[in-house]
Amino acid sequence: MEWVSSIYNQLNMASLAAGAILGTVCGMLIPRIAVSLSSAIMSFKRNQRKKFLESGKVHKWLLDYYRGRGALNDLYVCVIGGSESRIPFFTKRDWQGTTLIAPHSDDIVVHKQASPYVAKVNMRMLKKRHNLGQRIFGGGDTLCLDRITDHGSLQLHVRRCRFYQMATALVSLEEETFRTARWGRLFHTPIRDESLSSLEVAGKVNTLPYSTGCTVALAFREENSYELALHTRSHSTMTFGGTKAVIPNFGLEPNSSERGKSEYSILFHNFLREYCEELFDYEQLIDTQKERRPSPDWFTQLPEASKILELQSDGKFELYFLGFGIDALNGTGNIALLAIIEDIDTIKSIRMSMKANWEVGAGSSTSESIEFIDIYDERLETWLKNHRIQYGSAFTLALAIKQLEALMENRKLKGTDDQV
Numbered sequence: 001m002e003w004v005s006s007i008y009n010q011l012n013m014a015s016l017a018a019g020a021i022l023g024t025v026c027g028m029l030i031p032r033i034a035v036s037l038s039s040a041i042m043s044f045k046r047n048q049r050k051k052f053l054e055s056g057k058v059h060k061w062l063l064d065y066y067r068g069r070g071a072l073n074d075l076y077v078c079v080i081g082g083s084e085s086r087i088p089f090f091t092k093r094d095w096q097g098t099t100l101i102a103p104h105s106d107d108i109v110v111h112k113q114a115s116p117y118v119a120k121v122n123m124r125m126l127k128k129r130h131n132l133g134q135r136i137f138g139g140g141d142t143l144c145l146d147r148i149t150d151h152g153s154l155q156l157h158v159r160r161c162r163f164y165q166m167a168t169a170l171v172s173l174e175e176e177t178f179r180t181a182r183w184g185r186l187f188h189t190p191i192r193d194e195s196l197s198s199l200e201v202a203g204k205v206n207t208l209p210y211s212t213g214c215t216v217a218l219a220f221r222e223e224n225s226y227e228l229a230l231h232t233r234s235h236s237t238m239t240f241g242g243t244k245a246v247i248p249n250f251g252l253e254p255n256s257s258e259r260g261k262s263e264y265s266i267l268f269h270n271f272l273r274e275y276c277e278e279l280f281d282y283e284q285l286i287d288t289q290k291e292r293r294p295s296p297d298w299f300t301q302l303p304e305a306s307k308i309l310e311l312q313s314d315g316k317f318e319l320y321f322l323g324f325g326i327d328a329l330n331g332t333g334n335i336a337l338l339a340i341i342e343d344i345d346t347i348k349s350i351r352m353s354m355k356a357n358w359e360v361g362a363g364s365s366t367s368e369s370i371e372f373i374d375i376y377d378e379r380l381e382t383w384l385k386n387h388r389i390q391y392g393s394a395f396t397l398a399l400a401i402k403q404l405e406a407l408m409e410n411r412k413l414k415g416t417d418d419q420v
Contacts, residue, residue, distance in 0.1 A: 050241070050242065054242055061180065062181075063086065078394045078397075080381055084384075087387075088327070089327060089392070090199045090203070090325055098321070100319070104264060107155065108154060109143075109252070111160075114159050115159075116141075119168065119208065122168045141162060142166050144161045146206055147205045158266075159209075161209040166210070169209050170330045173195075173329075211333065214271070215245065215393050219339065220350075226340075226408075228372070228373050229372060230244055230245065232244060232369065233359065233390065234361045249278070250274040252267075253270060253273075260295060320403065321335070322403065323336045325395050356369050
């Protein structure tokens, strides 16, 4: 019977060896399978979110919401060329008007050292957005809209808040909107009802730290017209991924820190920094250096920023305030700016040296991802009618084109149209 016992022992040893091998293989494969499965699920969710946002359902739901509350006429009617479209964007005439922004002072954005916002942060919700491929980052300060005064002249009062506080307020409102637009009456809209139910409500003192941002129509002088720089927003951005938008396109940050205060106004300082970051991909450099440099204006030494300052001194660059409004999708305060470059040689140099950053839709060359569109190009009307333009950018484009047309008409009257 020894041979039976021997066979049994050999089989037992083989079984143990097979079990060990199987355990090792499973130990190696199962985590990989789990990671692959998780990645596939997140990819599916990202694609579903992308399709949903591009379906137009959110746009329609927003219009229906305000129509149902008798506030549809509070929304801006955007006119570009021969087309017009009502968009979910609050503004009024007292918030619009062309003002040249001086580099060293402006009376539009008022930032006094008031106490910062005290607001909750929902990192779990922000992590979900991060898992959808959005770049939710930042531990620094941003400027959030506190209140609006328009007695005689518009002033936007802003306060410091932490980035994650602002992101929580913005994403909470968007997620509430997306959920209700998708599932209808199964869900309520307490955040929107309290803070954005009408123009009157939106214009009151903010109890939540909603972002204050700028959409800049960057205009390049051509022989008989102007071209505007537009881009397709990457789906990695926190909001409005996949839409057409002007560039630069950014949230305001303080122009002062423990190291000192900028010599430039909040709007001019932020424009210069974002111009360098978004059109020449200096963001990483600026982020890594801002804590090391003694002056908050150190980036003005970058060649692209220095050139803008030189052109401004020579009268070949101007920055205008055009108007202000509030994005009804996510509560962002939107400052519309127009930046005009008149020097042809500089324009050629910019076109050749541009390098778009991560906020511009990937998958194409820089020349294709940032487009230069004539102000009379019919594509602008098509994008407006199809709701493909970021709401703040649509507002900015409408006002910018009107201002540029006035400048061209003024040149014709003066007989200087050919002087570039």
